[in-house]
Amino acid sequence: MSSIDAANDPVLTASETAKSVREIPRNRTGSALKKADNRAAYMFLLPWFAGIILITALPMLVSLYLSFTNYAVIGLPSFVGFDNYVRLFTSDRRFITSIWVTLKYVGFSVPLVLLFSLTIAVALNRGLRGLAIYRSLFYVPSLIGASVGIGLLWKEVFGERGVVNDILALFGVAGRGWINNPTFALPSVIALNVWTFGASMVIFLAALRQIPESYYEAASIDGANAWQRFRRITLPLITPVIFFNTVLLLINSFQSFTQAFVVSNGRGGPVDSTLLYSLYLYQQAFQQLQMGYASAMAWILLIAIGLATALMFWSSRYWVFYGDR
Amino acid sequence: MQEFRLKKRVAGSLLATSILALSMAVLPNGAAAQDSDLQGEIRFSWWGGQVRNDKTDRIIQLFEGQHPNVSIVRENADWAPYWERLTIQSTGNNQPCAITMQTRWLATYARPDILMPLDELVENGTLDVSGIPEPVLNSARGADGNLYMIPHGVFYFALMYNEQMAQTAADAGVAPLEYPYTWDEFAEYLTAILPHLPEGAASVHNMGREQDAFVTWVQSHGEDVFDGSNVAFSKDIAVQWFEYWEALRTAGVTEPPEVMISDNSALIEESNIANNRGFMTNRPPNQLGSVQTTVDTVSPGTTIGITPYPVGPDGTVGMDIGANGIAIGASCDEAQIPVAAEWINFWTQNEEAAGIYESDNGVVSIPALATAQAEDPDTQPTQVQHIELYQQIIDTANPVFWPAGGYQALTDTLNRAYDAVAFGQLTPEQGADQLIADLQQQLSQAAR
Structure with missing residues (x-):
């Protein structure tokens, strides 16, 4: 007491x-x-x-x-110094491919998820009736999107005889095996990830509801149209949340694995088009049993995510508005 | 009269001896004595689907019935997770006592700290290998020369085809394909049959990315696939392989690459052959029974036949054969080894067990048991076909010695290389270069 x-x-x-x-x-x-x-x-x-x-x-x-050893899971590790790191950057073609695939995936996924989630959050913030129901409906894919079940469902939906092709056929458009074509496989996986925008949307929605209504009223009286109100009031005030969502999505996207694994049967194909970094790491560790090599890959990923996050924090001083500075 | 009695006595003795000998032959090794002293619990692992699980369970129940003090813990998994789990178990020295093993994977695990060398158990009679052909037994040896598993089934790969489509084409005047046929004759037949297939159906599944077909191609052209942990086939043979399938693909004889990939991983009920969208494909013949069962549901009235792979230009057979068997884990406790050995003997030698299994994972390795199964009227006709084709090719087949990681490496690298060729990203020459470079890299990595 x-x-x-x-x-x-x-x-x-x-x-x-x-x-x-x-x-x-x-x-x-x-x-x-x-x-x-x-x-x-x-x-x-x-x-x-x-x-x-x-x-x-x-x-x-x-x-x-x-990561400094040659360790084939079965047997004992033997020290090889920086050999794994050197080989990754000098003689492993697929390692470089996996980096490019991951950068493409992150580069498209993160902005698209942000765009979708913010757009839907703004739409839902207009005082719709039944908001809780819409919010829940949009949030559901976030809960199940990374599951194996949804990966399998996606495989069927975008498959040769999937629903997407059935719909296209209604308009006389000939479909194709989207996930079995190297040109369209990665966009299909990105689409699956974008579909899981609900978690970001809920956070955006909470941020939007914190903005005082009086700001908009004042702007309206001054003659600001809807776009100007969004551009000059909404966007600056939610930049901390945009920053938060971006950092989270960036880290998650760099580590994406399940969806690409399921739609490609664990191969990252066709022609390595869905070979995300984590999937290649998994192949090295558990299919080729190169645990030392895979550990080196894991540390490179950790450093890359750390650098990307640090870059985001550094850049935030130029575009994130906290209101108290 | 006395002579008659003597004859009768001799005849009686002979009959009794014959009955005794027959019963000794029919009963499994050691089971004649009904080894009631045998006791303990062992873990037994295998891969496969529900049908194989059910058969395995029945065999275990039969064994446990004969050995009331023995218990076998069942550990089953699908194909890919099976090997991943075994690897993890081996790392923790927690592998089962009795492990189903395959020659294609043996090199990865054939080390005394993972699998127990079995030569001594064979020499002292604990393990019974009688009746198993010497070449099959020797295929179960590691690079160090030790015997690491007792083969119970010999598997091979072949082609499955729709018999009704073949008959329709034959009725239209296309000469049937009679084995042995060369790769060129095979392509000519598939091209000739195409106009007689249902609309949209392909003559053959595109096998450009299928490692078992590629291995057959390489060996039928007189080359080896591996030389220890090195790539042994030439760039030319890989280029010709890609060109062969590209020619069939561009002629519409085989399916487009997107369909090729989806059919490659499709369940049998979704596959082209089961749905009359394809005439021929490559699938392990031990699956013929389950394929036919599925086809009976999906496309009633369709029957599936099997035929060997083509031979080389000079008639060389290139088909690989391998063996599935049971190994003993190095972590198996000394007290459990007799149980594990008796279990292996029961699985490989017992006629009733073999009858239940019906060569589900390769034709039973003892020729006498295989013949008995083929002649048994209760054996499913599909299994009879499986065994008969095996007996047809066994003498000419050319088993590959798979290096550590070789099976996975060839499967992965061939998939990638041919996919890139089929999607127009690489020329056949570039595809062959990539195949050889990637395969060599993976083999070297596994051999480090």
Whole structure:
């Protein structure tokens, strides 16, 4: 009980309060109390510490070590120095391909998801009746989009005899096996990812609802049209949320795996057109059993994501408006 | 009279001896004594679908019935996850005692710290390999010469075709394809049959990306696929392979590349051959029974036949054969080894077990059992075809020694190279260069 609580407590009189304070042992000084509090805090944090050390830090350190070894899963690792890293950049054609495929995927996915989610959020923010229902409907794909089941469904939808081709046939357009064609396979996977825009949309919607209505009223009185209100009021005020969503989407997109794995049967095909970085890493680790090589790839991915995130934070000073600066 | 009694006694003795000998022959090794002392629990792993799971379960029940103190823990998985799981188990020294193994994957696991060398168990009679042909047994040896599995089934790849479409074409005057036929004769037949197929149907599944067809092509032209952990086939032979399928594709004899890819991974019920969209495809003949069952539902009245791959210009047969068998995990406890060995003996030697399995994962490796199955009126006709074709090609087949990671590497690299050629991204020459370079890189990586 704090002193304020004690003073307000009708049961304790002032003299009793003073007595209770005097009864604190002499040796229990302020620093001793602080130490006891710290111990309690550490005890509560212990499970988290155990988790981060055993499940995150230790495997990461092992992975860092393995990245400097030739480790074929079966057998013991042998130290090879920077050989894995050198081979990745000098003699692995597919590694370079996987980087290009991933950059294309991230480059199209992230802006498209942002665009879709913001557009739908703005539309839903117009005081529609049944907003909760629409919000839930748009959010559902985010919950299931990364699942194997949806990947399989997508495969059927965009397959040779899928729904997309059935619809095109109604308009007399001859369809094709979208996910079996190297030109269209990656766009199909990107489309699947864009379809899962719901999570970003909900965050945008929350941000839009925080903007005071009076700003729009004032702008309207001054003659601003809808686009100008959006451009001059909405967009600047939600830049912190755009930044947040962009960073999250960027990190997730760099690590995308399930959708490409399912639609290509784990091959990244046709002709490596859906060979995302994480998929190639998986192939090296679990199909070709090159765990040392795959660990080196994992560390390169970590560094790449770190750099991309750092770049976003650096750029944010030029375009993110926090209002208090 | 006395002479008659003597004769009768001798005849009686002979009859008793014959019955005893016959019963010894029919009963599995060791089972004659009904080894009631055998006890313990082992884990047994295999790959396959529901039909194989059911058959395996029945065999396990039969074995456990004969050995009441033995328990077999079932561990099954689909093909690809099976190997991934075994790898992880091997890393943790937690592999099952009895492991279904295949010669194509053996080199990856054939090490004494993963699989137990079995020569000693064979020499001291614990493992019974009687009746298994020597070449089949030797195919189960690792690069170090040790025997690592006991083969129970020999598998091969062949072509499946629609018998009604073949008959329609024959009625229209197209000369039937009689084995042995060369690759050129094969292409001529497929081109000739095309006008007689239902509208939109292709004569043959595009096999440019199929490794079992490619292996047959290479070997039938007198070249090897691998030399240890190196690529052994020439660029020319790969170029010719790509050109062969590109010629058929551009002539409309085989399907477009998008369809090729989707048919490659399609379930049999969705496949072109099951839906009368294709005349011929390549599928393992041990699946003939399940393919026919599916076709009976999807396209009633259609029957599927099997035929070997074409031969080379000089008649050389290039078909690869491999063996499936059971290995013992190196982590298997010493007390469990007798159980694992008895289980292997039962699986490979017991006629009833072989009858239940019906050569589901390769033709049963003991020729006498294979013949018995083929002659058994209860055996499904599709399995009889499977066994008879095996008996036709076994003497001329050319088994490949697959290096560590070789099967996966050839499958992946051939898929990519031919896909790039078929989609017009690479010329056949460039495709061959890419195939050889990528394959060599993966083989070298696996051999490091």
